[in-house]
Structure formats: C-alpha cells, structure tokens
Amino acid sequence: MPEDGLFGIENLPYGVFSTAERPGERRLGVRHLGRVLDLGAAAAALGAPHAELLTRPSLNPLLAAGPAAWRAVRARVQDWLSGPDAAERLGPFLRPLGAVRMHLPFEVADYVDFYASEHHAAAVGRILRPQAPGLPPNWKHLPIGYHGRAGSVQVSGSPVVRPHGQGRPPRGAETPAFGPTRRLDFEAEVGFVVGVPSAPGTAVPQHAYREHVFGLCLLNDWSARDIQGWEYVPLGPFLGKSFATSLAAWVTPLDALEAARVPPPPRTHPPLPYLDDAGLPPEGLDLRLEVRLNGHLIAEPPFAAMYWTPAQQLAHLTVNGARLRTGDLYASGTVSGPGEDQRGCLLELTEGGRRPLRLGGMERTFLADGDEVSLTAWAPGPGGSRIGLAEVSGRILPAR
Known part of the structure; x- marks a missing residue:
C-alpha cells in the first residue's frame, strides 16, 4: 500500500510544523494522506470551538485538555475532511x-524507558550473561524501566553524533x-504520550490509562553498548543511553487504533493486583x-508480542505516587519477537557482534558513521484498512 494510504481519515496524527516563509513560527498540524492541514488556521477561520487550543506552537495545551477535547477535535477534523466542500473550505490550509x-x-516533560519484551530481555540475558538465567527474577513481576533524559529527545531526521564514554578496561x-x-546500536x-496529569501521591490504575494517555509514536532509543556494559552495574543505563533518543514527528491518537487492540501474551506468573489486567479491555496493540538500515529491511518486530502492556507500564510508573505531567513520554523498550527476523536491535540481530549482518555488499555488527536507521510501522484499521505510524529516522555522524 502506498504510504499516503496509511494516513487516511481514520488515522490523522498530530504534529508541529513550520514553513519556509515563516521558519520561526511553529504551527499545529494534522497529517492527511500526503498533506498537512494547518489546524490552528483552519480552526480559527472556521470557528471551531477549540481554536484556542489549536493555535499554540505545541501539542501540550491540547494534550492537557483531556479525552473529551481530544475526541471533539478529532471528530471535527474528520468532518471537515470528509465534507462535500472539503477542497474548497480547506484548500487554503x-x-x-x-x-x-x-x-x-x-x-517533553519526563522520559521513562521500559524493558517490556520478554523475547528481547531473554535474548540480551543469553548474549551478555550466558552462565546466568536469561531473565532476572523480578522480570515477570514488574515492568522494569529507567528514567531517561528528556532534553536528549529529538525529532526524526535529526543527526546522531557518535558519543564518547568509558568502556571496560582492555585485557590486562x-x-x-x-x-x-x-558498539553503537538502535532500539x-x-x-x-501523556496528556492529562495526575496528582502527586496518587497512583493511576490500569482502567484509567486512556484518561491520561493521548497517543503514541515510534521511537529509537539509541544505545552505546560498550559504554552501557561498563556503567550499568549497579544503577542501570546512564551515558550509554542519554546522548540521543529519536522520536517520530507525528503522534497517532489512541482512538485511531481501536481495531488494533489485542490481548497480551499469556501470563506465566500471576501479577500483583495493580498489574492484573484480567477482566479489563485488552491493551495490547x-x-x-x-x-531498515541504509534502506535494507533487516527486521520486522511485532508489538503484539510485548509481555507488559502500556497500561501496565503506566500503572507501575505511578504506583509509588509519582505524578504524571502533560508531555511525559514513556517508551516500551526494544520490540522483539521470537523469530530471527523479528529482533529489534543489532545486539540481538548480530548475537552481540559475533554474527555480522551482510546486506548488499556491506557488513555490520554495530552502526558505522554515515549509517541511517529508519523505523516504520502499521496497524490494522477499521474495515480492513491500515493505520500508519510515522517514520522515525536518524543518521550517524562521527564523534566530535
């Protein structure tokens, strides 16, 4: 299916853009097929009731407005685009x-990254700790995560400068x-994306997930594996992760993905009550x-295989009373499946660098300067359609 067909009226992701005529002016837009609707200008000209939220230079005011506003704005844009006079009314915008x-x-307010794929966690354990059990003993009881660096989140297409750092001492x-x-890697x-905040000291239960989370987008959690391997004991990732995180430019509302909801994989260990999702609507996707690495398709990871759902991740993130803020971003962790072609990072794809990828005359264990990584995705939509998630890409620049 052409890419435009993945961004039809059932999708309508939100983004922020500027134009060559006014490069310093950021505007809120909605992507439809191969075009961008200037949402603020259209809302002001057509008298939309939420025009004040839509003429801001970021999504944050709309995010904070909550589900009723999200649904109302989405319905109005769909009405505009499907009306018989759409071309005439919307042409200028x-x-x-x-x-x-x-x-x-x-x-971005805060950034948290999880480790929710059993296939990824088990493979990493097997590669890095071959003498130990693949999964740590806590893995089936809670969604493991770490706090990242919000200031390092950058939009798709931004370059990624190879980072410096410490590694293990050379032999002897x-x-x-x-x-x-x-050992630079992608994930x-x-x-x-969190819209509605929560009060300090208040946990957000799983059934309230959709009252707080607006939507989702693809993300690349770039990783320096040699730096990470030396620093992560005992407190976890730090400089090996904090140099760059790439985010797609378009946020797809959760409401666009109703047809993609699926149950998560069967639980092998009974979760504690706040993580128990039995009897709740499915929140797997x-x-x-x-x-793709330099244009070559190298993996097709399935998100449906993720052990912990985004609703469980949010419940765990807040169970200690940590508050949500508008603009909070939390990531799933590397998406991997059981197949060799379903691995979501080079650490897995190359078995820790022991089995290089060979693609069109090039060989890679980890990323080289000049390499470009791009992630795309789609999900089932209503009536057999497909909903696209916008690309996130980045090219590696040499260390400075």
Missing part, C-alpha cells in the same frame, strides 16, 4: 508534506578505555514494525 519542516510535536589493564563508542520502540 493544506500544504504538501514535503513543503514543511517538522519539529518535536510536544514539549586496570584503567577503563575512553573514546567514541565502537526499535514505541513511545506513549497489533503494531507491525519494520527496521
């Missing part, structure tokens, strides 16, 4: 996608190595990811 510059769609040496990472993930 539509621009070709290629004629605008995209920016981060919202101001006592002093750690220092320099540019030699194919899905990010979830049938998202089909595709990973």
